[in-house]
Amino acid sequence: MLIFDSGIGGISILENIKKNIPNINYIYLLDNEAFPYGEKRESFIIERSIKIINTIKKLYPITMVIVACNTASTISLDILKKYFDIPIIGVLPLLDETMRITKNSKIGFIATKATVNSSYVQKRISKNIHNKNIKIIATNKLAKIAEKKIRKQFISYIKLRKIFNRWLLLSVQPDTIYLGCTHFSFLKKEIQNIFHKPIIFLDSHKIVVKKIKKYFLNKKNNQNIKKNIFLYSKYDKNINKLLCILKKYEFNSIKKVNLS
Ligand code: DGL
Numbered sequence: 001m002l003i004f005d006s007g008i009g010g011i012s013i014l015e016n017i018k019k020n021i022p023n024i025n026y027i028y029l030l031d032n033e034a035f036p037y038g039e040k041r042e043s044f045i046i047e048r049s050i051k052i053i054n055t056i057k058k059l060y061p062i063t064m065v066i067v068a069c070n071t072a073s074t075i076s077l078d079i080l081k082k083y084f085d086i087p088i089i090g091v092l093p094l095l096d097e098t099m100r101i102t103k104n105s106k107i108g109f110i111a112t113k114a115t116v117n118s119s120y121v122q123k124r125i126s127k128n129i130h131n132k133n134i135k136i137i138a139t140n141k142l143a144k145i146a147e148k149k150i151r152k153q154f155i156s157y158i159k160l161r162k163i164f165n166r167w168l169l170l171s172v173q174p175d176t177i178y179l180g181c182t183h184f185s186f187l188k189k190e191i192q193n194i195f196h197k198p199i200i201f202l203d204s205h206k207i208v209v210k211k212i213k214k215y216f217l218n219k220k221n222n223q224n225i226k227k228n229i230f231l232y233s234k235y236d237k238n239i240n241k242l243l244c245i246l247k248k249y250e251f252n253s254i255k256k257v258n259l260s
Contacts, residue, residue, distance in 0.1 A: 001212075001225070002056050003066040004029040004049075006037040008150045008242070009143065009182030010068025013091060014249060016205040017066075021212060025225045027060055028249070030242075033234035033259060035147075037071040038112025038140040038181070045114065049076040051259055053084055059257070060225055064215065066208060067091065070111055070180050074118040089211045091204045093180040095124055095134065098202055102133075102176040108167055110137040111180025121180070135174055139163050146183035149190070151241040160187075161194050168194065179203045227252035233259045 003010050003017075003026055014028055034040065034048055049072050053065055065088045067073045067080065073090030080088050093115070098107040115121055116138035125134060141163055149155050167173055177199050179185060188201050230251040232239055246254065 001026045001064045001066060002029060002053070002060075002062045003027070003068045004031060004052050004056075004072075005069040005182060006031050006035040006071070007143065007147050007183060008186070008245075009146065009184075010066075011150075011245075011249070012182050012185035013066060013068035013205060013208055016209055017212060018249070020209045021216070024212075025228055027056060027062065027225060027229045027231060028251070029056065029257065030230070030232045031259065032232055032236070032239070036112065036140055036143050037069060038114045038143060040114065042075050042114070042118075045072055046076045046079055048072075048259075049080055050083060053080065053088075055257065055259055056231075057084075057086075060229070062086065062225065064089070064212070066212070068182055068208075070182060070204070071114045071118075074115050074120040087215055089208055089215075091182060091208060093121060093124070093178055094202075094204055094207065095178060098134075098176050098178050101200055101202065102174075104172055104175045105133045106170070106172050106174040106176075107134045108137070108174035108177040109134055109180055110139065110142065110177065110184065112143065113138040113140055115180050135167055135170070137163065137166060142187065143181055143183040145190075146186045147238075149186055150245055151238060153241075155190060157190070157194065160190055164191070164194055173197070174199070176200045176202065230254040231257040233257060 003014050037045055067090040070091050073092050077090035145155055192199055228251045235256055
C-alpha cells in the first residue's frame with residue numbers, strides 16, 4: 001500500500017490505519033519537495049499525484065494507494081481513479097456529519113486554500129441548506145505550524161489565534177470543527193486550548209480505515225510489499241528531525257525518491 005502526502009499530515013492517517021489494521025505493510029511518501037500543496041495550482045496537484053503513483057508503481061508492487069491529503073484528494077481523486085487500475089482511496093471532507101453532531105448549529109470547517117476552493121468542497125457547501133452555519137477558514141499557515149510541532153519546534157499561540165480569530169470573535173463560536181487537512185490532527189490540543197469551551201473535532205480518518213478493511217476483506221494476502229518503507233522527495237536538514245518520530249512507525253528503510 002502506498003500512502004502519500006506533501007508532509008507529515010498523512011502520518012495521522014497511517015497511525016489510524018496501523019491502529020486498526022495492524023498487519024498491514026506500507027510505503028509512506030513524504031512529498032516535501034512540493035510542500036505545501038495548499039499553495040499550488042490544481043493542474044500541478046493533479047500532475048504531481050499522477051507522477052507519484054506512476055513512479056512508485058514502477059519501483060514497488062503496490063496494490064492500493066491512499067491519498068492521505070485532503071488537498072490532493074479533493075482536487076485529483078476522481079481523475080486518479082480513472083487513470084489507474086488499482087484501488088485509490090482518498091481523504092475527502094464529509095461535512096454532513098458535522099450537521100448531525102453540532103449542538104449549537106455552528107460548524108467550523110478549516111482546510112487549505114486549495115481544498116476550500118476546490119469544486120468538491122464548493123459544491124458541498126452550496127448544496128447544503130444549512131450553509132449559513134458553516135464558518136470556513138482557508139489557510140495555508142496551519143499545515144506549516146503542524147510541521148513545526150512534529151519536529152518539536154516552537155509553536156506561536158499568537159499566530160495560532162490569528163488564524164482562528166474570525167471564529168474566536170463570534171458571539172456563538174462553533175462547537176464542532178471539521179479538520180479538512182490531515183496535518184491539522186496533530187494540533188487538536190493546541191486548537192482546543194485557544195477556545196474557551198470543549199470542541200468536537202471531526203475528520204475523515206475513520207472512513208479511510210473502513211474502506212481499506214472492506215477492500216482487504218475479500219482479498220487475503222494481497223500485500224506484495226513485505227516491509228515498511230519511508231520515502232521523501234527532497235533531502236533537507238528537517239528530514240533528520242523527523243527520524244525520531246518515525247521510529248514508532250517501524251520503517252525498515254528510509255530513502256529519497258526522485259520525482260522531478
Ligand atoms: N496534508 C495536506 C491536506 O490534507 C495539505 C498540506 C499542504 O498544504 O501541503 O490537505
